[in-house]
Amino acid sequence: MADPVSALAGSAVGVVGGGQLAMLLAAAARRLEVPLHIQTPSAQDPAAALATSVVLANLDDISATRELARRSGAITFENEWLDLPALAPLGFEGVVFLPSLEALSPLVCKRRQRQLLQGLGLPTPRWCELPTDGVLPADFAYPLMAKLASGGYDGKGTVVLGGPGELASLQARVPQGDWILEEMVPFELELSQLACRDRDGNLQCYPLVETHQHQQVCDWVLAPAHVPQAVQAYARNIAASLITAINYVGVLTIEFFYGPGGLQVNEIAPRTHNSGHLTIEASHTSQFEQQVRIVSGLPMGSVALRVPGALMVNLLGFESSANDYPSQREALAALPDASVHWYGKQGSNAGRKLGHITLLLSGASPQERALEAEQLLARVRSIWPLPGA
Amino acid sequence: MADPVSALAGSAVGVVGGGQLAMLLAAAARRLEVPLHIQTPSAQDPAAALATSVVLANLDDISATRELARRSGAITFENEWLDLPALAPLGFEGVVFLPSLEALSPLVCKRRQRQLLQGLGLPTPRWCELPTDGVLPADFAYPLMAKLASGGYDGKGTVVLGGPGELASLQARVPQGDWILEEMVPFELELSQLACRDRDGNLQCYPLVETHQHQQVCDWVLAPAHVPQAVQAYARNIAASLITAINYVGVLTIEFFYGPGGLQVNEIAPRTHNSGHLTIEASHTSQFEQQVRIVSGLPMGSVALRVPGALMVNLLGFESSANDYPSQREALAALPDASVHWYGKQGSNAGRKLGHITLLLSGASPQERALEAEQLLARVRSIWPLPGA
Numbered sequence: 001m002a003d004p005v006s007a008l009a010g011s012a013v014g015v016v017g018g019g020q021l022a023m024l025l026a027a028a029a030r031r032l033e034v035p036l037h038i039q040t041p042s043a044q045d046p047a048a049a050l051a052t053s054v055v056l057a058n059l060d061d062i063s064a065t066r067e068l069a070r071r072s073g074a075i076t077f078e079n080e081w082l083d084l085p086a087l088a089p090l091g092f093e094g095v096v097f098l099p100s101l102e103a104l105s106p107l108v109c110k111r112r113q114r115q116l117l118q119g120l121g122l123p124t125p126r127w128c129e130l131p132t133d134g135v136l137p138a139d140f141a142y143p144l145m146a147k148l149a150s151g152g153y154d155g156k157g158t159v160v161l162g163g164p165g166e167l168a169s170l171q172a173r174v175p176q177g178d179w180i181l182e183e184m185v186p187f188e189l190e191l192s193q194l195a196c197r198d199r200d201g202n203l204q205c206y207p208l209v210e211t212h213q214h215q216q217v218c219d220w221v222l223a224p225a226h227v228p229q230a231v232q233a234y235a236r237n238i239a240a241s242l243i244t245a246i247n248y249v250g251v252l253t254i255e256f257f258y259g260p261g262g263l264q265v266n267e268i269a270p271r272t273h274n275s276g277h278l279t280i281e282a283s284h285t286s287q288f289e290q291q292v293r294i295v296s297g298l299p300m301g302s303v304a305l306r307v308p309g310a311l312m313v314n315l316l317g318f319e320s321s322a323n324d325y326p327s328q329r330e331a332l333a334a335l336p337d338a339s340v341h342w343y344g345k346q347g348s349n350a351g352r353k354l355g356h357i358t359l360l361l362s363g364a365s366p367q368e369r370a371l372e373a374e375q376l377l378a379r380v381r382s383i384w385p386l387p388g389a
Numbered sequence: 390m391a392d393p394v395s396a397l398a399g400s401a402v403g404v405v406g407g408g409q410l411a412m413l414l415a416a417a418a419r420r421l422e423v424p425l426h427i428q429t430p431s432a433q434d435p436a437a438a439l440a441t442s443v444v445l446a447n448l449d450d451i452s453a454t455r456e457l458a459r460r461s462g463a464i465t466f467e468n469e470w471l472d473l474p475a476l477a478p479l480g481f482e483g484v485v486f487l488p489s490l491e492a493l494s495p496l497v498c499k500r501r502q503r504q505l506l507q508g509l510g511l512p513t514p515r516w517c518e519l520p521t522d523g524v525l526p527a528d529f530a531y532p533l534m535a536k537l538a539s540g541g542y543d544g545k546g547t548v549v550l551g552g553p554g555e556l557a558s559l560q561a562r563v564p565q566g567d568w569i570l571e572e573m574v575p576f577e578l579e580l581s582q583l584a585c586r587d588r589d590g591n592l593q594c595y596p597l598v599e600t601h602q603h604q605q606v607c608d609w610v611l612a613p614a615h616v617p618q619a620v621q622a623y624a625r626n627i628a629a630s631l632i633t634a635i636n637y638v639g640v641l642t643i644e645f646f647y648g649p650g651g652l653q654v655n656e657i658a659p660r661t662h663n664s665g666h667l668t669i670e671a672s673h674t675s676q677f678e679q680q681v682r683i684v685s686g687l688p689m690g691s692v693a694l695r696v697p698g699a700l701m702v703n704l705l706g707f708e709s710s711a712n713d714y715p716s717q718r719e720a721l722a723a724l725p726d727a728s729v730h731w732y733g734k735q736g737s738n739a740g741r742k743l744g745h746i747t748l749l750l751s752g753a754s755p756q757e758r759a760l761e762a763e764q765l766l767a768r769v770r771s772i773w774p775l776p777g778a
Contacts, residue, residue, distance in 0.1 A: 085478035085479075088477030088480060089475065089478065091477060092477050101481065
């Protein structure tokens with residue numbers, strides 16, 4: 001067997017997953033002329049048409065992942081809902097995972113994320129186990145956030161508990177659920193830091209961005225974040241410490257609460273992320289191109305913005321429908337410096353991420369860009385309503 | 390789940406294996422008052438009586454290893470014939486292996502050992518794949534050593550090939566065997582370097598020893614080796630480079646050829662080793678105590694010799710017999726500064742390692758100790774014959 005690392009340079013990428021993140025990875029791979037193969041259950045999934053080839057199988061089908069590996073130099077994942085024990089034998093059969101299963105191991109579970117952050121002395125909300133007897137530890141008080149340790153996303157798997165009655169009700173409803181409890185962190189703003197590290201240990205951090213949620217789903221993102229330089233430096237340092245400590249290779253995202261308590265890590269996503277979609281148009285190297293470059297063994301590109309700023313707005317489903325909204329997409333694309341990405345999902349329902357639009361900002365100051373973004377967001381809203389609005 | 394490393398300190402050790410190495414580990418653990426549990430198929434195996442508890446199962450029974458892990462803070466292995474893909478899921482279930490499966494991965498196969506050594510620029514005999522068409526690569530010539538990539542030991546799984554006829558005959562005899570071919574390295578002496586590294590990365594190297602074989606099985610060992618200081622330093626540097634590069638935790642042994650071409654790595658054993666048995670009496674900390682200390686999270690002890698030198702002679706079976714040789718063992722134990730270790734195996738046959746004897750040497754110079762060793766070896770031989778002699 002050849003040395004698994006040096007054999008990778010420029011080689012094909014395998015992606016377990018076929019959703020919009022895989023689709024945007026596949027688009028980046030096409031531009032780089034890097035073959036990219038996916039494993040996904042349906043040929044109608046967003047990434048299928050753009051991938052070089054598709055292994056049609058459920059995401060947890062290990063023999064399909066073995067076949068994906070046969071076609072690829074290294075394998076990466078679209079999401080972190082992974083059965084690492086089931087994948088582990090492939091690692092010893094010579095399959096290269098980037099990031100490695102060892103690096104993913106502390107990130108695929110919210111409890112282990114908290115333990116990792118605590119172990120590294122990085123700022124993280126206080127947490128405890130869900131008490132089986134209903135009695136909170138002495139230094140915890142309601143309200144608390146209950147989080148499913150594995151498998152939650154976009155607000156799914158998180159429940160605010162106002163008091164012991166709601167705790168009892170949660171336990172009655174999901175007696176087998178593996179939950180942790182976190183203190184509610186007061187914050188003014190949510191921030192997101194994208195970082196990337198290649199197989200030689202080189203590390204880069206994208207500019208920090210603001211993320212704005214609607215009903216616990218990412219609604220819009222503004223780059224760069226309008227926060228003091230020291231906060232930006234702190235976010236970069238947290239990302240650099242974490243990604244290096246676990247020897248992570250690839251793109252990784254850290255979501256922060258920012259408020260009176262300073263920065264606190266909310267969640268870590270071991271992958272490209274919705275908050276980085278605007279890098280496609282706004283950065284010299286998009287998060288997707290960067291991930292493909294790293295996994296296929298090409299040198300990383302620059303993560304600097306090539307414009308003063310950018311606004312990304314998610315196109316969230318606002319109704320149950322089979323409509324694919326051609327006229328709205330046309331109108332959105334006609335906005336100034338706008339790029340519409342449509343994921344081609346089969347059907348819409350409220351809150352589903354159907355696509356996104358990125359709008360470049362030209363204002364020289366944060367204040368000018370904030371105003372620009374506000375006006376552009378209003379124009380997007382006039383074409384594409386918020387769900388439930 | 391608690392941090393797997395800090396939770397280990399002083400904790401119970403699990404050993405997959407029940408032979409003499411496991412027995413000597415169990416004896417060391419008793420002296421340290423560290424619980425040590427083993428997995429072995431028979432309650433009559435050498436280590437069973439000394440272990441704190443025994444999981445009676447074949448060594449490749451993964452659910453038995455899971456049970457062993459339940460009783461132990463960390464698991465170590467008596468030998469390197471491991472099915473790493475089968476063990477890998479346990480790693481992601483939270484089982485701690487020391488050394489890790491990742492560190493073992495390049496060592497459990499002779500081909501990967503050669504690739505690892507080449508990749509690190511360490512001296513290793515030239516090798517090639519067994520040619521399927523019978524035609525050697527241009528720069529290889531007979532005689533060559535054929536080695537089974539996995540599972541060989543004590544000369545089993547190695548065949549000297551004098552010419553193409555013997556290659557054809559090997560291929561006809563074991564058509565499915567996974568063999569590599571190595572050039573024959575001319576040497577004057579075989580040397581062995583024991584090294585150990587703890588979970589914090591601290592590294593120590595035992596004094597280099599000479600190993601002398603009889604019919605490809607270790608016959609006797611002399612410590613320290615009588616070779617120039619520069620050779621001792623080179624052997625230590627090779628061990629330090631290798632053990633650090635693969636982030637190996639535990640005791641590891643490197644066997645060398647030493648001759649006109651300088652040092653060449655013959656084999657790497659990821660474990661305690663026959664060439665280190667004399668450390669029980671001759672060193673401040675034996676290889677077995679050191680391994681137990683590392684795996685149970687205790688600080689390592691000194692690897693220095695506490696006497697000028699030592700001779701270890703294997704008590705190899707010289708006949709097929711159910712005799713356990715009480716009078717010979719009595720006579721051996723009566724030799725000056727002698728310690729006899731008897732493994733209590735069920736029955737003897739020619740070449741089987743039934744026990745060993747260590748004799749301390751007091752000579753101040755290498756020449757004096759060589760003479761002492763020669764005389765003591767003759768006295769051992771007068772009591773315990775060589776097989777086939």
